[in-house]
Amino acid sequence: MLKIQPVPETSADGKVAQTYERLHDLLGPDPLPEPFLYLGSVEAFLRDFYMNFKKFVWSEGKLDVRNKGAVALATAVHAESQPWADFFKQRCLALGWSETQIAEIVAVASTNYMYNTFFKFRVLGGTDRFEGFPVGLRAHTFSGTSLEESTVEVINLAISDINACGPCVSGHVAKAEQLGLSHEAMLEAIQCAATVYAGAKFTNATMPA
Numbered sequence: 001m002l003k004i005q006p007v008p009e010t011s012a013d014g015k016v017a018q019t020y021e022r023l024h025d026l027l028g029p030d031p032l033p034e035p036f037l038y039l040g041s042v043e044a045f046l047r048d049f050y051m052n053f054k055k056f057v058w059s060e061g062k063l064d065v066r067n068k069g070a071v072a073l074a075t076a077v078h079a080e081s082q083p084w085a086d087f088f089k090q091r092c093l094a095l096g097w098s099e100t101q102i103a104e105i106v107a108v109a110s111t112n113y114m115y116n117t118f119f120k121f122r123v124l125g126g127t128d129r130f131e132g133f134p135v136g137l138r139a140h141t142f143s144g145t146s147l148e149e150s151t152v153e154v155i156n157l158a159i160s161d162i163n164a165c166g167p168c169v170s171g172h173v174a175k176a177e178q179l180g181l182s183h184e185a186m187l188e189a190i191q192c193a194a195t196v197y198a199g200a201k202f203t204n205a206t207m208p209a
Contacts, residue, residue, distance in 0.1 A: 107189055
């Protein structure tokens with residue numbers, strides 16, 4: 001764990017203070033959640049995160065904010081970042097997701113890991129000996145929750161990308177297309193996940209456990 005101190009709002013100045021104010025414009029008047037204060041230790045990173053966060057995580061776009069919330073939560077959990085997972089759980093509740101659906105979002109992402117692991121093995125094995133073998137893994141979670149298919153697919157797409165599973169990403173792009181998701185919406189799911197993943201990696205290294 002790196003010994004990096006957060007920048008409290010009361011002692012922030014310059015562009016850090018300015019960015020904190022902009023975050024308040026998004027989040028409201030309550031004190032900023034602690035993870036943001038750790039980002040403030042590197043002014044340029046805080047500003048990058050804010051701009052990407054505002055556009056790709058917090059605001060309506062080609063992908064609606066409810067699905068962005070789901071992708072953000074799944075990504076924070078995947079990154080094993082408790083502070084960001086807590087933050088995005090509250091965001092999901094505010095967006096109308098139930099406690100049960102929040103658990104389902106995490107379950108979908110977790111089920112996705114099974115397929116990522118299997119299909120990456122086929123690629124990394126450097127042989128065609130396993131081509132044609134059935135996956136053999138049960139995945140009722142993808143169709144057995146209360147989540148819409150489009151939500152399941154944007155979660156799968158984002159997590160498969162983070163896990164660098166090429167065949168999985170291709171498959172989920174094709175499925176998302178079948179469901180009518182635009183390429184712009186898919187790209188925003190990835191941009192949302194990329195932003196959250198960057199913030200989670202930084203705070204994982206700087207915040208006390």
